[in-house]
Amino acid sequence: MIQLLVVDDDDINIFLLNHLLKKSGYPVETVSFTNPVEALQYINSCVADDKKIDLLFLDINMPQMTGWDVLHELRIENISKIPESRIYMLSSSVHATDSEKAAQFPEVSGFISKPVTPEFLSEVFSTIMLAKQL
Template identity: 35%
Template sequence: MQIVLVDDEHVSIFITRKMLEREGLADEIHTFELPEEALRYVQSKLPGHAPNVILLDLNMPGLDGWAFLEALQPYEAQLLGQCFIYILTSSLDPTDTVRANEFPLVSGLIHKPLDRIQIRTIFDQVVTRQS
């Protein structure tokens, strides 16, 4: 499984990457502190080689998570069923959940920090949906 992690906080990237590695579910983990770089990476993999999972922070300077999702909308047909986006957020704002539901590419919203159970749930959901 190929995972792309997009978060502007170096410590969050470090912790999440270590947890993913410890669970051993990812063949490849690509991390990006700049969402613009992550977006270019995902676009470069289309068609046919999109990551299986994108873990996306919402609150980032410049291009935030919402703008990242909007930038992927033209590629929605290529990504649906192939790439599953999970929003990672420390926000408890209920409008985030409502807004996330407006994006068909978003498979779930997870409150930081990501834990072992959430990682296993993501893996199970992705494997089930890709079968």
């Protein structure tokens, strides 16, 4: 099973993503948070329990802390402990600034302008499954 963590303050986005995943039929287990602070706590507990997170979808514009802030926290605390995670930044923004910024973080695999599409999921999941087989 692929362990997916979704952090997005907009619950409609999480709702839509869950439906898309259900329809796609990928072997995926999803945990989602609308509050990034709680998500960080969850990551900490995963590290403590030695539980893997294969994939992280991280929204950029959130009220308590931005996706960039979350990355920063992960860097100083846990990023080294979840090295096999693939991180994708998500945003409704279509501004180049976000994708440019994403490129500056080596731990970030990509930037997606919402909505998340079946094509994108297919690409990401096939990569992860291939990596798991290897």
